[in-house]
Structures are given as structure tokens and as C-alpha cells.
Amino acid sequence: MIINVVLFHNFETLDVFGPVEVFGKADGWEIKYYSLDGGLISNQDNIHIATEKLDQFISDQVLFLPGGIGARDEINNSGFIDTIKHLAAKSQFVITVCTGSALLAKTGLLDGRKATSNKRSFGWVKQSSDQVTWIKQARWVVDGKYYTSSGISAGIDMALGFIADIKGLEKAREIAKRIEYNWQEDKTVDNFTD
DSSP states (O other): OEEEEEOOTTOOHHHHHHHHHHHTTSTTOEEEEEESSOEEEEOTTOOEEEEEEGGGOOOOSEEEEOOSTTHHHHTTOHHHHHHHHHHHHHOSEEEEOTTHHHHHHHTTTTTTSEEOOOGGGHHHHHTTOSSSEEOSSOSEEEETTEEEEOSTTHHHHHHHHHHHHHHOHHHHHHHHHHTTOOOOOOTTOOTTOO
């Protein structure tokens, strides 16, 4: 399985590296990093990641979109949104963390589907599309090939949920134990809703 992580400036660090830690523990899985123009992408935590250009995207297995303050800029970047729409439509699975779901919703691909997002930015995210059934009381939501999670650390729970769906529950529990993480296995429970 290839996880194609799409980055933009000022992505949220844990949105990316929490799930990447989980996916990296799945035997044989590969992680690639992309951005619209390629090159170094940085964020407010002084993280710099080398990326390939999105037009070099060749795998259609998993498209991964984080959130972060930079999502508020990218949601108005029609070139970025159009590219995401094209890549998401052909991907086997699409995974978003935090406000990454707003970027996906802006493409129209979540129309008529259920999704969730960061509770602290929930009002803003809902403005990205009124065609999505936004589920506030959820740690993560699965609707078809689309996985969306609540804010930041919820991406780790969702990544483990994705592992459970693909490789089995015991594998997900094994990874959670390996990284010493108390996995919230019930995707409908989010203690941060209020």
C-alpha cells in the first residue's frame, strides 16, 4: 500500500506524523510526500519536508490530506482544489485529518456523504460545503472510500482504524501497543466534541 501525503505550507505537524507513525508500522507500506509545486514545505513548528510535485503522483492507492492553518489558504486555491479532486477521484482510499476534510469537501467529492473534522474549527469546516452531512460527535467517520477524522490526535485513532479495516483488528492493536498509544477504537466517541 502506498500512502500519498499531500502537504501545503503550515500543515499541522501531528495531523501528518501521527498517522505516518502508524502507517510506517504496517509491513510493506510506503509513504510518499507531495505538494502542488514540489520542493520544501514548512510549517509553524519549523518542520521542513522535501516533496515531489503533485503532477508526478503515480499511485492511486491512498491519498492523505492533513489540516492546519494553511488549509484556510488552500481552500481558496482553485488549482490545488482541482488537483486534489482529480487525484481523490481516482484513489482507492482518501484519508483526511482535521481541517483536511474541508479541502476535500470543497472538491464536491463528499457531497451526499458523512464526514467530520476538528471540533474547534467545525463551524468554518461546515462552510466549505452544505452538501456534506457533518458529524460532530465522531472521532472519525468512514463513508465508502473516504475516511475523515476529528482534530489532530484523532488522526492517529483513524489511522489505526484504517489499519484494522485493511489488515485486521489485531494488527491495529499490535501497532497501538508498539507505539504505546491508548487507541480510541470506537470511532463514534470523541471527548473533544464539547
